[in-house]
Amino acid sequence: MDHTPKRREEYRAKRSSLNLTRNQSLAVPDMPVMTENWVKRLIAMIGVIVACFAVAYGAHMYFSIHSALSGGGAKNTATSAKILNKKPVSVLILGVDQGIEHRHDQGNSDTMILATANPGKNKATMTSIPRDTLVDVKGDPGDKYFMFRVNSAYEVGGTSSATKTVSSLLNVPIDYYLVVNMKALQSLVDAVGGVTVKVPFNFTYDWCDFRKGRQHLNGRHAVAYVRMRKEDPRGDYGRQVRQRQVIEAVAKKAMSVNTLANYRKLVTIFNKYVDTNLTFGDMFSLALNYRGCMRNLKSTYIQGHDAWINGSSIQVASTKELQKKSDMIRRSLDLPTESLDNEETRQNRLNDINNDIKWNNPEAFTNYQIFNVNSDTPETSKSQGSDPSSSSSSSQSSNSGGNWFSKIFK
Numbered sequence: 001m002d003h004t005p006k007r008r009e010e011y012r013a014k015r016s017s018l019n020l021t022r023n024q025s026l027a028v029p030d031m032p033v034m035t036e037n038w039v040k041r042l043i044a045m046i047g048v049i050v051a052c053f054a055v056a057y058g059a060h061m062y063f064s065i066h067s068a069l070s071g072g073g074a075k076n077t078a079t080s081a082k083i084l085n086k087k088p089v090s091v092l093i094l095g096v097d098q099g100i101e102h103r104h105d106q107g108n109s110d111t112m113i114l115a116t117a118n119p120g121k122n123k124a125t126m127t128s129i130p131r132d133t134l135v136d137v138k139g140d141p142g143d144k145y146f147m148f149r150v151n152s153a154y155e156v157g158g159t160s161s162a163t164k165t166v167s168s169l170l171n172v173p174i175d176y177y178l179v180v181n182m183k184a185l186q187s188l189v190d191a192v193g194g195v196t197v198k199v200p201f202n203f204t205y206d207w208c209d210f211r212k213g214r215q216h217l218n219g220r221h222a223v224a225y226v227r228m229r230k231e232d233p234r235g236d237y238g239r240q241v242r243q244r245q246v247i248e249a250v251a252k253k254a255m256s257v258n259t260l261a262n263y264r265k266l267v268t269i270f271n272k273y274v275d276t277n278l279t280f281g282d283m284f285s286l287a288l289n290y291r292g293c294m295r296n297l298k299s300t301y302i303q304g305h306d307a308w309i310n311g312s313s314i315q316v317a318s319t320k321e322l323q324k325k326s327d328m329i330r331r332s333l334d335l336p337t338e339s340l341d342n343e344e345t346r347q348n349r350l351n352d353i354n355n356d357i358k359w360n361n362p363e364a365f366t367n368y369q370i371f372n373v374n375s376d377t378p379e380t381s382k383s384q385g386s387d388p389s390s391s392s393s394s395s396q397s398s399n400s401g402g403n404w405f406s407k408i409f410k
Helices: 008-017 036-071 152-172 182-191 219-227 236-255 260-273 280-289 293-297 318-330 343-355 391-399 402-409
Strands: 089-096 109-118 124-127 176-181 195-199 201-203 206-212 215-216 272-275 299-301 305-311 312-316
Touching: 089 152, 089 182, 109 152, 109 236, 109 280, 109 318, 124 293, 124 318, 152 176, 152 318, 176 182, 182 219, 182 236, 195 219, 195 236, 195 312, 201 219, 206 219, 215 219, 219 236, 236 293, 236 299, 260 272, 280 293, 293 299, 299 318, 318 343
Parallel strands: 089 176, 124 299
Antiparallel strands: 089 109, 109 124, 176 272, 195 215, 201 206, 305 312
């Protein structure tokens, strides 16, 4: 009997009954569907590769900058414990006129700014100290600079005298210093591609024109912008505002520099023009861990009162003003506030008692006196307060051999 299926249906039924299967060794296997776990693994692998490249680039940048610094004579490259542990720090910035207009002597510190940075609070402060502020200059071997202009401290004893004087004036610790001359400022501004500032009014200085409003400055214009003083209606206080504008702009752009070439430029400038006790490790750590502080920066200055002491114009800061700035800076350093008790507050107290000083009087003091060290007796050679409108008194002061105070102050 012929069992060959006659119809398609019968053939399929018979084939099915034989339980035939494909040859699995020859068949193409089905591709598995990518699960969520595989996606996570792929992303993780990509992340590791990117991280490796970042570490490699960072290491290359680190050692390249380290090499540049070492080549420039930097010997101490360790990181201080305070910066390593991300503690609040203070830095005294001294802008000296050395390196400009062919000056190569020590020079006075025409710019004095005490800066603080607190990474825990992501806050920073910059407090300008007017160059003519009356202070007890520390580091003077004699008493020639006892109660003198603060900008003379750098000339008397360099950074040591300047830091001790400012520290005593405000009762705050100063961890580090930066001495920057005008050549450095010009080069730094150029290295970061210039800075943009808000010009307060129209003026021309050193063949540079400035117009009220936002203006982009190159290095040469930035130097002229911060040096002009006489045309500013606020005098040295107006100049301090402009100085802080430029320093803040440079700091923010330097912190955001992300190319090795630009870092090398900054390092070269630091080696050549900046004197500091910050090590390479300190600066590198500050750039990495303290940059957030620049987003919340408080800028201020010590407000002095005009005074004429022996025919010379001086700025005398009241005890109230000094206490206010001391409290602000100490808080920014996570330190408890303390009542000021220094030579400056003693001189203010003695003048309040003996000369009835009126701090709310807008007119310049003509009766502020300098009292002897550890004594309530006025210094005869320094204490004759002259009225600037009196030509006779000014002439007498100038002709008096013992009144060296007036001669040096002028």
